[in-house]
Amino acid sequence: MARSLGRLFKGFQSLASFPAMRAQLSHPSVCVSFKTMVALPSPFSSKPRDFSLPNPSWGSEMLRLYEYYNSQCEVETEGGEKQGGPWRRLPSYNRSLKYATGGVYLSKIIQSKARLFTRNIRDPGAAFEYVLFYNKDEQRCVGIFQAGHLLEGPPGHVHGGAIATMIDTVTGSHASLLSGPVMTANLNINYRSPIPLGSTVLTESSMETKDGRKTFISCKVTSTDGSKLHTEATALFLSINVSHLLLGG
Amino acid sequence: MARSLGRLFKGFQSLASFPAMRAQLSHPSVCVSFKTMVALPSPFSSKPRDFSLPNPSWGSEMLRLYEYYNSQCEVETEGGEKQGGPWRRLPSYNRSLKYATGGVYLSKIIQSKARLFTRNIRDPGAAFEYVLFYNKDEQRCVGIFQAGHLLEGPPGHVHGGAIATMIDTVTGSHASLLSGPVMTANLNINYRSPIPLGSTVLTESSMETKDGRKTFISCKVTSTDGSKLHTEATALFLSINVSHLLLGG
Numbered sequence: 385m386a387r388s389l390g391r392l393f394k395g396f397q398s399l400a401s402f403p404a405m406r407a408q409l410s411h412p413s414v415c416v417s418f419k420t421m422v423a424l425p426s427p428f429s430s431k432p433r434d435f436s437l438p439n440p441s442w443g444s445e446m447l448r449l450y451e452y453y454n455s456q457c458e459v460e461t462e463g464g465e466k467q468g469g470p471w472r473r474l475p476s477y478n479r480s481l482k483y484a485t486g487g488v489y490l491s492k493i494i495q496s497k498a499r500l501f502t503r504n505i506r507d508p509g510a511a512f513e514y515v516l517f518y519n520k521d522e523q524r525c526v527g528i529f530q531a532g533h534l535l536e537g538p539p540g541h542v543h544g545g546a547i548a549t550m551i552d553t554v555t556g557s558h559a560s561l562l563s564g565p566v567m568t569a570n571l572n573i574n575y576r577s578p579i580p581l582g583s584t585v586l587t588e589s590s591m592e593t594k595d596g597r598k599t600f601i602s603c604k605v606t607s608t609d610g611s612k613l614h615t616e617a618t619a620l621f622l623s624i625n626v627s628h629l630l631l632g633g
Numbered sequence: 634m635a636r637s638l639g640r641l642f643k644g645f646q647s648l649a650s651f652p653a654m655r656a657q658l659s660h661p662s663v664c665v666s667f668k669t670m671v672a673l674p675s676p677f678s679s680k681p682r683d684f685s686l687p688n689p690s691w692g693s694e695m696l697r698l699y700e701y702y703n704s705q706c707e708v709e710t711e712g713g714e715k716q717g718g719p720w721r722r723l724p725s726y727n728r729s730l731k732y733a734t735g736g737v738y739l740s741k742i743i744q745s746k747a748r749l750f751t752r753n754i755r756d757p758g759a760a761f762e763y764v765l766f767y768n769k770d771e772q773r774c775v776g777i778f779q780a781g782h783l784l785e786g787p788p789g790h791v792h793g794g795a796i797a798t799m800i801d802t803v804t805g806s807h808a809s810l811l812s813g814p815v816m817t818a819n820l821n822i823n824y825r826s827p828i829p830l831g832s833t834v835l836t837e838s839s840m841e842t843k844d845g846r847k848t849f850i851s852c853k854v855t856s857t858d859g860s861k862l863h864t865e866a867t868a869l870f871l872s873i874n875v876s877h878l879l880l881g882g
Contacts, residue, residue: 536750
């Protein structure tokens with residue numbers, strides 16, 4: 385048992401340098417200062433698709449906000465050199481472990497067909513379109529979210545569970561950036577105003593406190609100009625050892 | 634304005650007798666005492682598919698629990714007559730308004746492509762497989778939920794947002810049965826133990842209190858034998874006029 389655990393841990397340690405695993409656990413990753421570009425999967429590419437890059441389904445508001453934050457991922461110094469800016473784009477993949485080495489032990493646990501819930505539909509624009517940016521100095525995370533037609537709850541509006549999913553995604557990514565691997569322990573969500581299907585909204589999270597294994601994050605979902613509050617939430621995350629998950633904690 | 638609202642209301646009143654709208658707003662609907670049967674969409678049928686009926690993706694535990702509750706939807710009296718039992722199965726569709734009459738005004742608001750978030754994937758077993766049963770005398774609702782491989786969050790486990798979605802579905806349906814059309818106002822969710830992908834769990838809700846427009850429901854997600862508590866939640870729903878939604882409340 386101890387030996388097999390050791391092999392599992394070895395596998396996981398080696399995963400930490402792979403982008404898909406970083407995305408899943410939301411470890412920091414390098415901000416790439418792309419200009420807006422179309423990112424669709426290529427049948428000849430073995431690289432995973434980064435779903436956080438613009439695609440043709442993105443509306444003008446989604447693109448405008450992407451450009452706004454992305455342009456602040458890299459800044460030019462007085463000497464004309466480029467350096468990291470205050471924001472960092474977080475890449476996003478649809479698999480946890482597909483691109484990992486050492487997966488021989490993990491493949492017994494993770495089904496090969498498994499896909500991240502928020503990236504499980506290939507049709508661009510149909511469900512969750514989102515990109516996350518992180519500002520370390522301000523301890524803030526921003527998610528730009530365009531809600532597709534497959535997320536319906538009340539007629540013509542986004543399902544409360546889809547809103548909860550986006551809140552869990554933004555706050556969970558934020559907590560992982562602050563505290564390493566975490567699991568959601570509590571989500572307390574107040575729904576103030578329904579979100580029409582097809583609209584783009586901002587999901588902004590702030591760190592409240594850290595206390596031992598606990599990381600507290602607050603979050604609000606607003607219209608893109610901030611004038612309308614759609615949803616407010618608090619979230620609590622617990623730091624975990626990855627073995628906790630593998631052993632069914 | 635008043636006139637167009639009147640026309641909208643007329644449209645909605647006429648919707649109330651259509652199964653898809655009943656499912657969306659979770660109005661009471663007749664329990665059908667089917668024996669286990671396969672229900673897949675027919676290309677020649679104009680009737681909506683009822684997703685709450687068994688399909689080939691359902692595992693043995695999902696089927697066993699379905700049979701257990703379904704067998705209590707109809708009971709036989711001493712005289713050999715059949716009558717409604719303590720439980721009622723709630724049918725489930727993937728559209729709010731597709732099968733409604735009077736949709737001429739609504740079609741301007743609801744996109745024709747819109748699908749209910751929990752029923753937006755056609756591949757049986759890939760995402761949410763669930764069926765809800767309601768016990769009016771005990772004021773209880775039970776959701777039997779089989780979590781497909783497209784619901785991944787933490788590696789090998791169900792996404793917190795997918796669990797929130799199922800809790801919103803069960804408690805929201807329950808609140809609608811008690812109070813008519815409602816909107817989710819609050820979900821407070823404590824995640825106790827992660828749910829492995831592929832497993833079947835029980836989501837049971839109970840009415841706590843009703844106070845004016847407010848309906849309070851509590852909920853827990855457990856293993857099918859009840860021995861393991863996965864998630865606990867409380868939910869608050871507010872009774873609404875449908876016009877609230879159409880006017881963007």
